[in-house]
Structures are given as structure tokens and as C-alpha cells.
Amino acid sequence: MTVLVTGGAGYIGSHAALALLDAGRKVVVLDNLSQGHRWAVPAGAAFVEGDCGDYELVRKLVADHDVTAIMHFAGSIIVPESVVYPLDYYYNNTVNSRALAQAAVDAGIRHFIFSSTAGVYGEPAKTPILEDFPSKPISPYGTSKMMTEKMLADASVAHDMNYVALRYFNVAGADPEGRAGQTSRKATHLIKIASQAATGVRSHLEIYGEDYETPDGTCIRDYIHVSDLANAHVLALEYLENGGESDVMNCGYGRGFSVKEVISAVKEVSGVDFPVKLAERRPGDPAALIAGADRVREKLGWVPKHDDLEMIVRHALDWEESLKTRQVVDAA
Ligand SMILES: NC(=O)c1ccc[n+]([C@@H]2O[C@H](COP(=O)([O-])OP(=O)(O)OC[C@H]3O[C@@H](n4cnc5c(N)ncnc54)[C@H](O)[C@@H]3O)[C@@H](O)[C@H]2O)c1
Numbered sequence: 001m002t003v004l005v006t007g008g009a010g011y012i013g014s015h016a017a018l019a020l021l022d023a024g025r026k027v028v029v030l031d032n033l034s035q036g037h038r039w040a041v042p043a044g045a046a047f048v049e050g051d052c053g054d055y056e057l058v059r060k061l062v063a064d065h066d067v068t069a070i071m072h073f074a075g076s077i078i079v080p081e082s083v084v085y086p087l088d089y090y091y092n093n094t095v096n097s098r099a100l101a102q103a104a105v106d107a108g109i110r111h112f113i114f115s116s117t118a119g120v121y122g123e124p125a126k127t128p129i130l131e132d133f134p135s136k137p138i139s140p141y142g143t144s145k146m147m148t149e150k151m152l153a154d155a156s157v158a159h160d161m162n163y164v165a166l167r168y169f170n171v172a173g174a175d176p177e178g179r180a181g182q183t184s185r186k187a188t189h190l191i192k193i194a195s196q197a198a199t200g201v202r203s204h205l206e207i208y209g210e211d212y213e214t215p216d217g218t219c220i221r222d223y224i225h226v227s228d229l230a231n232a233h234v235l236a237l238e239y240l241e242n243g244g245e246s247d248v249m250n251c252g253y254g255r256g257f258s259v260k261e262v263i264s265a266v267k268e269v270s271g272v273d274f275p276v277k278l279a280e281r282r283p284g285d286p287a288a289l290i291a292g293a294d295r296v297r298e299k300l301g302w303v304p305k306h307d308d309l310e311m312i313v314r315h316a317l318d319w320e321e322s323l324k325t326r327q328v329v330d331a332a
């Protein structure tokens with residue numbers, strides 16, 4: 001009765017592994033360490049270094065560890081990079097997910113939880129975004145995730161395996177107890193970058209455009225605390241184990257903050273007035289992405305504990321400071 005967590009040496013997967021362990025579950029992490037860190041895997045979890053697309057390896061570790069469910073976080077996550085290297089993204093996010101799903105079906109795994117993204121919606125016509133809005137991704141990253149969602153939908157009809165695809169909005173923050181946080185080698189996320197600027201890891205922050213059709217001209221996003229998101233995964237697993245039907249669910253709080261509001265919060269909480277420069281728009285940034293977030297609450301009984309921008313920022317800053325002592329801060 002073990003949960004296989006692919007990508008559990010990475011940011012969100014390590015928090016999910018912690019949440020599973022906290023809930024009394026057994027966990028085995030599979031990660032190729034292309035982005036993650038061995039030390040980020042929680043102490044209570046078993047670890048196998050390898051690729052989630054390695055069918056034989058997955059079959060073996062499922063048998064060795066008595067795996068009954070899979071949470072699939074492993075993947076490549078940088079939207080602009082996916083535009084430059086689309087085939088790499090289709091390989092890692094779609095082809096490898098197909099192999100993992102095949103191994104799951106062949107091994108009789110009955111429950112599968114998949115890390116999807118708000119990126120499947122592309123440029124939505126309006127916000128809040130509901131799950132039944134059309135999937136029209138505008139990047140290879142979004143398409144690679146949408147294709148995996150569709151594979152799982154078809155596989156769940158043909159085989160005895162139910163699934164939930166959780167479509168994350170903007171994930172941020174760190175474990176409140178300081179046990180985990182974001183340590184990606186190529187940080188691109190706003191709160192991570194602002195935290196690095198506030199703690200002196202970066203010299204400054206750039207705002208990518210202030211001419212959007214929003215109240216202050218900067219983009220609005222729905223920032224969700226990573227520990228609330230991790231908890232949604234534990235609830236999704238219980239839901240599937242209790243016979244819940246396969247579904248897709250947005251993960252956000254249903255409210256948004258602009259880039260300037262986030263920067264103000266980071267300055268306020270840190271007490272550091274780091275330099276901010278105005279830069280060109282970043283291609284592919286929709287003006288506003290806010291989750292319609294009722295389904296995850298209604299179907300999973302999810303009640304977030306950290307729906308507070310200052311708290312998210314506080315935890316991100318604490319983690320950034322702690323990284324200095326671990327000597328794993330990436331060059332900015
Ligand atoms: N961070 C976000 O805001 C966000 C938003 C939406 C969706 N997601 C999705 O959530 C998942 C986790 O994202 P994250 O932010 O934790 O990223 P991350 O890069 O911190 O973690 C991904 C982990 O997967 C591992 N990995 C990558 N390819 C692998 C492979 N083929 N086999 C085994 N391990 C592999 C990496 O080494 C890394 O540890 C991803 O699938 C991502 O697309 C993230």
C-alpha cells in the first residue's frame with residue numbers, strides 16, 4: 001500500500017511526499033534528479049533514481065514496494081523553454097507519461113493523480129476559469145500536459161484505473177515547518193525570483209510588461225500555497241480510493257494578485273526595497289488567470305489553510321534564507 005511519487009525530489013512532489021507521510025502513507029519517490037535534489041526527498045520516503053518513462057524500472061519498483069497508486073509530478077516545466085525545445089517537452093511530458101501510464105495499467109495500479117496546469121486553457125475568454133472551458137494551450141508545455149490528460153481519460157475508460165488531473169494555477173511558498181521549498185536550478189516563478197531579490201541572491205527583479213488590461217497594468221495570477229496544493233493531492237487519492245469518478249480539477253483559491261501587488265507584498269514582508277525594473281512583455285503571458293475553484297472544494301472537501309499572500313511570501317522568504325546555509329543557491 002505504497003504511493004509512487006514521480007518527481008518527488010522536486011518542488012511540488014517533495015511537498016506531496018511530506019503530506020502523504022504526514023497522513024501516515026508509505027511513499028516511494030522516483031526521480032531522475034535532472035532538476036530535483038536527492039536531499040529534497042523526505043527522510044521517511046524510499047528513493048529510486050531513474051526515469052519515469054522507464055517501463056521496466058517502474059514495473060519493478062511497483063512490485064518491490066507494493067505500489068497501489070501513482071502521483072505523477074515528474075516533468076519539464078518552463079513554458080518559454082518549451083517553445084524553443086518543443087520535442088523535448090513532448091518527450092518528457094507526454095511520451096514518458098504514456099510509458100508510465102502503460103506500466104501502471106499493466107501492473108494493475110487503480111489510482112493515478114496527474115500534475116496538470118492552468119496552461120491547458122491558453123488565453124481564456126474570461127475569468128474565473130472553469131474546468132469545462134475549452135483546452136486551447138498556447139505553448140508546447142500546455143499541449144504536452146493536455147495530451148497526457150487525454151491519454152489518462154481514455155485509459156481510465158478502457159482499464160480499471162481512475163484518475164484525477166489537478167490543474168495547478170501559480171504554485172508558491174514553502175512548507176511552513178521549513179522541511180521543503182523551491183530549489184529549482186532555473187527559477188522563473190515570480191515569488192521565487194522576488195524572494196531571491198529580497199535575500200540578495202539576485203540583484204533586481206524585472207516586471208514583464210505594465211500595459212496589460214488590468215487595474216495596475218500588470219498580469220494577475222491566482223497564487224496557491226504549495227502545502228495546500230500538496231494536501232489536495234492527499235484528498236484526491238482518498239477520493240479515488242473511495243471510488244470517485246475520474247475528473248479534472250482546478251487548484252487555486254479563486255482570487256488573484258497583480259505582479260505589482262506581489263512585489264509590494266515581498267518588499268513589505270521582507271523589509272527590503274530591492275530594485276525593480278520595467279521590461280518588455282514576456283511572450284505568451286495572459287493578462288489574468290484566476291481559477292474557478294469550487295470543484296476541488298466540493299468534490300474533495302478541500303479546505304485551504306494558507307490562503308494569504310503575506311503567509312505565502314513569508315514561507316518563500318524563510319526557505320530562501322535557509323537555502324543559503326545549504327549552499328545550494330543557484331547562480332542568478
Ligand atoms: N511549479 C508550478 O507552478 C507548476 C504549475 C503547474 C503545473 N506544474 C507541474 O507540477 C509538476 C511538478 O513541478 P515542480 O514545480 O515541482 O517542478 P520541479 O522541476 O521542481 O520538479 C520536477 C521533478 O521531476 C524530475 N523529473 C523531470 N523529468 C523526469 C523524468 N523523466 N523522470 C524522473 N524524474 C523526472 C525532476 O528532476 C524534478 O525533481 C510538473 O509536472 C509541472 O509541470 C507546476
Ligand SMILES: O=c1ccn([C@@H]2O[C@H](COP(=O)(O)OP(=O)(O)O[C@H]3O[C@H](CO)[C@H](O)[C@H](O)[C@H]3O)[C@@H](O)[C@H]2O)c(=O)[nH]1
Binds near residue numbers: 120
Ligand atoms: O521575473 C518575473 C517573473 C514573472 N513575472 C510575471 O509574473 C507573472 C507570473 O509569472 P510566473 O512565471 O510566476 O508564472 P506563470 O503564470 O507564467 O506560470 C504558471 O502557469 C504556467 C502555465 O500558464 C505554468 O503552469 C507555470 O508552471 C506556472 O507557474 C507573469 O505575469 C510574469 O510575466 C515578472 O513580471 N517577472
